Amino acid sequence: MAKFSFRGGVHPVYSKEITSTLAIVKMPLPQKVVVPMQQHIGAPCELLADVEKIEKGTEVKAGQKLGDNKGFVSAPVHAPISGTVVDIGPYNHPLGMKINAVTIESDGHDEWDENIKPAGSLEDLSADDIRKIVREAGIVGLGGATFPAHVKLSPPEDKPIDVVIINGAECEPYLTADHRVMLEKTEEIVFGLKAMMKALGASEGIIGIEDNKPDAHKQVESMVAEEENIRVCTLPTKYPQGAEKMLIYVTTGRVVPAGALPMEVGIVNHNVGTAVAITQAIREGKPLVERVLTVTGSGVAKPANVQARLGTLASEVLDFCGGISESTLKVVVGGPMMGLAQPSADIPVIKGTSGILALTDEDVYLAESSPCIRCAKCVSVCPMNLMPTSIAQASEHGDYRRAEKLYALDCFECGCCSYICPSKIPLVQWIRIGKNEIMKRKNK
């Protein structure tokens, strides 16, 4: 059991029971995939038009690299299926804009690139080898943040890492993909963790799991029983338990300084799905071309945890789950607390897509906001100990200097403030606007 507890947080209705007992189902091979050149934080990929001749009409194999960028903070993208490139151009992206993407029509054979082969046993691989494998496989943080994984595995020399934490908190309501991965791919998580520990020279591995998933906890616990330097840490169920800084504090008691990265306190964090992806990259040589996601919400006919190839359209995924009801008000990619509402389901599943939700008025709360009554509930739930109402107000008034003084940039947008607000003020939205403006000024 965790010794520490982070301040604030909220207890939303979790609605995880809808899908938590449903085993992961593999989606049939899609007819068509759309692969955006940007599925990660960092420099967008450039199409490999010269070397690999990726252009309209090119035949590609599954796992073949489609785009890359020489920049360090970036991750290549690969073809999720074999087939023909039928289109290259801007396509709807879950981030809400159109981003350059490659559309591939399946040949139905699912032939894999011949260069894909096991990398050898973990003992024979050096730390550099592991980093290279992870980079080449295009692995990014699968919890949703999509930060390139190899970057986190390459800390500067003056920042030694002693602990690797695997994030199995899955604190977002509705989502159960990580839960199922922990139950069904336990061994791969532990292997992935060991690979990361080796790449970082870390001496301790921690797997943090919220206590609303006792079966996953038991399963993982039994898997690491023999491991001397890996332990499972039970986390109290509270949103946002899975937020990087909260998770680190709760599992180790270490406080990541404001504005700094976890490596500052000798820690690297990875999602359970990322650990599995790393394992598959090492064992099978497979790049990141599929992921597990939860399809749920009151608007979905047959909610499920599905394993889908990246690039599969959300509309196809929803159809696979029985379609969505007419009363659907919102289609959200990600969880209900931090996910992005979509104007249409014509968007591809990308590396960071942890869930697709179809929410009806049973799930969403639509209300007009009224003036702030200064109840300070947002202040007491803020895990970063900020004053959301004051920041939002400064931002609303265009006083971005004050917003910055109130530490707007420390907000990681968990949404607890907006969630709890009795006046239903979109606090985190105002704070986002403020953060944007502050960053614009800084970059000037």
Added chain:
Amino acid sequence: MVINGKLIVSSSPHIRSVESVQSVMVDVLIALFPAALMAVLLFGYRALLTMVIAIAVAMLAEAIWRRKSDIFSDGSAAVTGLLLALALPAAVPWWLVVVGSASAIIIGKQVFGGIGYNIFNPALVGRAILVVSWGGHMAGDIWPSPQPFAFGYDAAVVTGATVLAAPEKAVTFSLPEMFIGNIPGCLGETSALALLIGGFWLVYKGHIDYRIPGGFIGTVFILGVLFGGGFYANIFMTGLFHVVAGGVMIGAIYMATDFVTTPVTPAGRLIFGIGCGLITMLIRLWGILPEGVTFAILLMNAVTPIIDNFTIPQRFGGVKKSA
């Protein structure tokens, strides 16, 4: 796949807690129920009448001002009306209640822009206006002593000033009597017991921060012990006396915790509570008024923005540990 109608695209989070301003205000009304009940039991039907008039006028004044037909609305006007009624003496004439309640809503709240924008606690603004305009009705010797649990007694028969007015009066009441509320005073302020029941419930519900009543009551007790005057031989008794006599309990639990007019930071709330206690005791011990809760809270309301500004909490990870 066909999507009928348009999807709503809005910023996360997509789920919200069910709590609303109205539900919070209803909770406050529920919390005030024990005090209101005690007021009727102790002071009779006139107490009930005062409360009904105050609440009705407050809600009406707000509805008329906002030109909305929704009388109850978010419930804040009802809370203001009830709080004002509970802070009035039992023998006030009906027109005084009307004037006080209407000015609480209009001058105390609506002229600033309505809920959320007022600087001063509306109920106390209403009360302060009555105190300075009709002091004769609001204080002094026409305050009736309560007949314990006597419905419909004639208020004109028994008279007695607030216990705070004179030390020699105090000793005629035991502390348990004062705790239950069987003493002269305003309708809702006398029963510390009833006020505490509602107060604990509000803390449990997360609507009020214990720091404000804690700081307020604690300060009053400490100053009462140190400088409380000759009410009791035992100075700790005097400290307790200052806590349960007069409006400290109702002020600390229900008025100094008004969301809009008090600080939002944890440290700020403690400072606010202590400040209220300090000013209350300054007025009680060295001022010309027997009671100081109303003006203590109003004065602290005025400095609330400054307190908030000076007590911005340290963000998570804000203190860098020296290596």
